[in-house]
Amino acid sequence: MGYKVIVDAQKCIGDGECVDVCPVEVYALRDGKAVVVNMEECLGCESCVEVCDQDAIVVEEE
Template sequence: MAGKFQVRILPAYCKGCGICVSVCPKQVLGLGKDKAQVVQPDQCIGCLNCEYHCPDFAITVTEGEKDE
């Protein structure tokens, strides 16, 4: 199941609050340069915690491999 999800962060909306980082059970996200970043994309299990908890709607999680 891991690796079948794509996490996208819209930097223009992200204020770097870190809520998404704290609610992710697989440590997929991290903070860098005052914004959230996807640091371990292959670990995403699609729980949507980050998307549901983001107060600025800066995160989307979709099913499917990353677009190359």
């Protein structure tokens, strides 16, 4: 069992909050947007979802 992490690039403003808060470095900033680079490490803690003011992130159990 793992987690699927989805960033809506239309909503993302690239403030890097998710990059900073994620304990396992799932995110990186590329060209001013957050991208998922390490999805298999996701713990499903939803810290990134909570910290994102743009509501750009969805984390789903799969």
